[in-house]
Amino acid sequence: MEKRYGSFAPSVADLSFSLGQGELLGLLGPSGCGKTTTLRMISGLVQATSGTIRVGGQDVTHLPTYRRNMGVMFQSYALFPHMTIAENVAFGLQMRKVRKPDIATRVASALAMVRLDGVADRKPRELSGGQQQRVALARALVVEPDILLLDEPLSNLDAKLRDNMRNEIREIQQRLRMTTVFVTHDQTEAMAICDRIVVMNRGKLEQIGTPLDIYERPATPMVAEFVGRINRLEGQWRNDGAIAVGDSLIRANANGGTGRVLIMIRPHRIDLAAAGEPGAGSPEENMVAGTIRHITYVGDTLQYAVATAGGLLQVEKATSSATDPFQPGDSVALRWKTRDTLSFSSEATG
Amino acid sequence: MPNLTRRKVLALGALGVAAPWLSKASAQERKITVAAYSDIFEDIYKRTVIEPFMKANPGIRVDYMGMPTSAQNLGMLRAQKAAPQIDVCIMDVVVAKAGGDENIYKPVTAEQLPVMKELVPAALIQGVPGPAVTFDALVLMYAPGKFPSPPTSWKELWDKKHAGRIAIDAPPNLVGVGLTLIANKLAGGGDYRQSIDKGIQLLAEMAPLVQTWDPKPNPYAAVANGVVDLGVGYNARAQTISKQNPDRMAAVMPEEGSISQINTINLVNGSKQPEAALQFMSYALSGEAQSRFTEELSYVPTNKNASISEDARKRTATTPERMARMIDVDWIEVAKFRDKITEQWRRNVISRS
Amino acid sequence: MTVSALEANDAKRGGRSLLSALLLPIVLVNILVFVAPVANLAAMSFRSAAATGAMIEGFNLSTWSSLISDAYYWSMLWRTVWIGALITLVALVLSYPLALFVSRATRAKALLIVLCISPLLISAVVRTYGWMVILGDQGFLPAMLRSFNLTPPRLINNQLGVIIGMTEILMPYMILSLLSGFGKLDATLEQAAETLGAGPFTVFRRIVLPLSMPGILLGCLLCFVLAVSSFITPKMLGGGRVALLATEIYDQAIVTLNWPVAACLSVLILIVFGTALLFYGQLSKIVE
Incomplete structure (x- = not known):
């Protein structure tokens, strides 16, 4: 299965990716990045200006939505308010001219699959948000679509329900081996359930990869920043492959380059030690001296703002006990692994 | 204004505001309302009959109420039966008859209205409260x-x-x-x-x-x-x-x-100014008023003494040969x-x- | 009962008395300007009139019985209902796409709504005169047809003229009602149906139409009631050939002065309205 996009209308341009059978692909990006537009192009609700969309080798670019066999779950669920739950779920089957008794069986099993027995005769407005969500999922799945398209499916649920529903979607997707595209702006959601993630920004593709790729080896500073908190330092490549940041020398995961470079380090990958402890930088580990400016206590972590020669660095430590060894004003040594030091040469920083 | 207190100023102001009503109220003793056709009839009737009447009788003010049809004219009085606001109605004889049967109009006699003796016989119709004022x-x-x-x-x-x-x-x-x-x-x-x-x-x-x-x-x-x-x-x-x-x-x-087609002039039963109303009816039926009206609007007068110019007569239905064919x-x-x-x-x- | 429940009950009682106090003025006004005249009208229908039009003292059933036994009035009642229904239907068919377009418009939506209802700023009489100019023998439309060498049918002074004129005059009311009913109609629902395999026609039949039913019903009720009760336009465009309940009431009340007959017919029209309202209520329940 393959989908290829040429250059599109300004909202999405020059985007190309493919999707494997049974894969759950996340479309991740900030709002307005074109991920919903992309989803709508796949479903046919938006016509692609140019480029092609292929499903199982067949070109569907110019097929109207109702001939495409996609199951779409909308952000607002879009349940038909004038129909009962059973009628909602049966709608797609009626469109496919499935025989009446078969419709009844398949509706019942779809509702059972999303654990919604006993509400078949109710109207959507009588159901809770989570229940409506399940109905929307059942309605999209019951027609056995080629691709299941989920548009921000969890954004209207409260936090606790969101985690449950997320896992449930993943579980059902795995069980049915359903090829799925999942649009979200929440990186945790995407990382938690997606096989691969497409990160988009301003209508352009930033990176395609597994959650691990995206997190550990972001292709661009944008991706690095979007998938989690991260420190930025500006530096200069030296001929020996090290980077000069202020007075300090730092080694990064890349082996040298020229000109200006942007360095990024995740706060929780930095180790904090009292100043004066032995040890200096090594090829595997960077070390920088600094002074603690603020400490913020957020329950499961402590966040330190540490002033260094290269600038302010955020450091995050899990709270292991009630006592905190450091005070604002303490001199500290910061250490982190070279392989955790992401570097982006200036041409890549855009 | 040293000598004017606030209260005096207010009283004077109130008097100023009330003045138009005061002068109206004093004239109300001799005010009658005539209801007849609107449109051309109204314009010409006001000019040729009502205004000369008011000039000749300065003590009486006549208000004209224009009605699109005779039936609407009677309808208005039906609604006002308890306290009629109209004194005289000029309307089609058929409607006048219905109003007379409902006691909305008071029959008038030659004793009350001597001018009736000057009218052509066809103007005095049995069972209708008032005499004919125009033929058409x-x-x-x-x-x-x-x-x-x-x-x-x-x-x-x-x-x-x-x-x-x-x-x-x-x-x-x-x-x-x-x-x-x-x-x-x-x-x-x-x-x-x-x-x-x-x-x-x-x-x-x-x-x-x-x-x-x-x-x-x-x-x-x-x-x-x-x-x-x-x-x-x-x-x-x-x-x-x-x-x-x-x-x-x-x-x-x-x-x-x-x-x-006959229009009659009728006195409203319950008129507050029956004398003034009769005075007006008498004038409306006079040869003088009817002549003046016919010169401008080609209705046939009902008063034998009406003198009409040859030009006006030609336009009415009163030429002898036409009368013979009615x-x-x-x-x-x-x-x-x-x-x-x-x-x-x-x-x-x-x-x- | 707990203390808080007692308090809540008190508050409810207080709210109710405040509500009735607030409703009192409108109830009084309604009694004065609606209930009293209707009662008066009903009473008038039990009087009778002499042949000359003079009303006879006393109450009896003669006006009602002569009316009910006259087939002419039955055929008039039937004609009134079917012409009213036909006008409503035509207005609906013409207004629906317009209202749908306006409700979907993204640009200049307010302007479009104003354009749709702007005819209401001109009195129905003036608009009817406009139709007389357009449809009349020497009018714009017949002249255009003649220029194509077609013999124009009679477009005015008959039922066709009344239906054309009334439809146009009532369309703004229909459009407004439909627009208010389209509130429930979310474009996402249509897209959802499309993704489930419904073609444009099926989307309309299964989604758009059922969801706009409340607006359709409201618009139909409004237009039907207005069509049945209007007399100026049918009189001006009917040429005396289209006798409807409302024009007959006008004739009886204003021309022949037979107020008892006019009152009977008015009560009859109220019964027609009541029936329409009953239908509306039942259909609304089904649609829900």
Whole structure:
């Protein structure tokens, strides 16, 4: 299965990716990045200006939505308010001219699959948000679509329900081996359930990869920043492959380059030690001296703002006990692994 | 303003505001309201009758209330039965009769109104509360441009070349009722009190040629605006419109004669100023007032002493040869079967068009 | 009962008395300007009139019995209902796409709504005169047809003229009602149906139409009631050929002065309205 996009209308341009059978692909990006537009192009609700969309080798670019066999779950669920739950779920089957008794069986099993027995005769407005969500999922799945398209499916649920529903979607997707595209702006959601993630920004593709790729080896500073908190330092490549940041020398995961470079380090990958402890930088580990400016206590972590020669660095430590060894004003040594030091040469920083 | 206190200023101000009502209130002792037709009738009647009357009787103020139809005129008084705000009504004899039967009008006698002795006999109608103040007649109206020579007969209405170019006010409108009696005579139907069947039959033959049975705003405008070429209406109004648009509308009284229309002047039962009202009625019926009115609007006077110029007389229905051709009709009798005529039209005339 | 429940009950009682106090003025005004005149009208229908039109003292059933036994009035009642229904239907069919377009418009939506209802700023009488100019024998439309060598049918002074004129005059009311009913109609629902395999026609039949039913019903009720009760336009465009309940009431009240008959017919029209309202209520329940 393959989908290829040429250059599109300004909202999405020059985007190309493919999707494997049974894969759950996340479309991740900030709002307005074109991920919903992309989803709508796949479903046919938006016509692609140019480029092609292929499903199982067949070109569907110019097929109207109702001939495409996609199951779409909308952000607002879009349940038909004038129909009962059973009628909602049966709608797609009626469109496919499935025989009446078969419709009844398949509706019942779809509702059972999303654990919604006993509400078949109710109207959507009588159901809770989570229940409506399940109905929307059942309605999209019951027609056995080629691709299941989920548009921000969890954004209207409260936090606790969101985690449950997320896992449930993943579980059902795995069980049915359903090829799925999942649009979200929440990186945790995407990382938690997606096989691969497409990160988009301003209508352009930033990176395609597994959650691990995206997190550990972001292709661009944008991706690095979007998938989690991260420190930025500006530096200069030296001929020996090290980077000069202020007075300090730092080694990064890349082996040298020229000109200006942007360095990024995740706060929780930095180790904090009292100043004066032995040890200096090594090829595997960077070390920088600094002074603690603020400490913020957020329950499961402590966040330190540490002033260094290269600038302010955020450091995050899990709270292991009630006592905190450091005070604002303490001199500290910061250490982190070279392989955790992401570097982006200036041409890549855009 | 050293000597004026706040209270005095307020009192003076209040007096200033109230002044118009004060002067009105003092004149109210001799104020009467006359209700009659609106439109052209109102303009000319005010100028030729009401204003001269007020000049001759400075103690009496006459307000004119214009009503589109006689029936609406009576309707207004029905609604005011407990405390009528109108003193004198000029209206069609048929409506006046109905109002008299409901005691809305008070019958007047020659003792109260000596001028009644000067009226032609036809002006004093049995069972109607007041005497006739104007006579009029139905005429054929036509667009002169479409007629090389003026039509002379009612039969013109049956000419197929006018198909779709005729406007008739169907009953219950009294024009249609009058036309029924004319048609009955044309068809040789005999006494209309016995039967109007032949008249209805003849009208049924005309029906397919008629464009509208309810010309809007009225048949006079329909002819003058070129919507139709032929219509039936009352002489006085037709003459006035024709004078204003001589190229577009003319009126003729056909040789077979015509039907009269009578307006009576009636005293409202419960008038607060019966003396002043009678004084006005006396003036309205006088030869002097009727002459002046007829000079401008071609109604036939009811006062024997009215003197009319030759020019005005020609436009009215009063020339001796026209008078001789009038079809005698007792409107009070006709009013009794107006419903039946209306029904006959609906079943047998309008349904064929 | 707990203390808080008692308090809540008190508050409810207080709210109710405040509500009735606030409703009192409108109830009084309604009694004065609606209930009293209707009662007066009903009473008038039990009087009778002499042949000359003079009303006879005393109450009796003669007006009602003569009316009910006259087939003419029954046929008029039937004509009134079917012409009213036909006008409503035509207005609905013409207004629906317009209202749908306006409700979907993204640009200049307010302007479009104003354009749709702007005819209401001109009195129905003036608009009817406009139709007389357009449809009349010498009018714009017949002249255009003649220029194509076609013989124009009679477009005015008959039922066709009344239906054309009334439809146009009532369309703004229909459009407003439909627009208010389209509130429930979310474009996402149509897209959802499309993704489930519904073609444009099926989307309309299964989604758009059922969801706009409340607006359709409201618009139909409004237009039907207005069509049945209007007399100016039928009188001006009917040429005396289209006798409806409302025009007959006008004739009886204003021309022949037979107020008892006019009152009977008015009560009859109220019964027609009541029936329409009943239908509306039942259909609304089904649609829900």
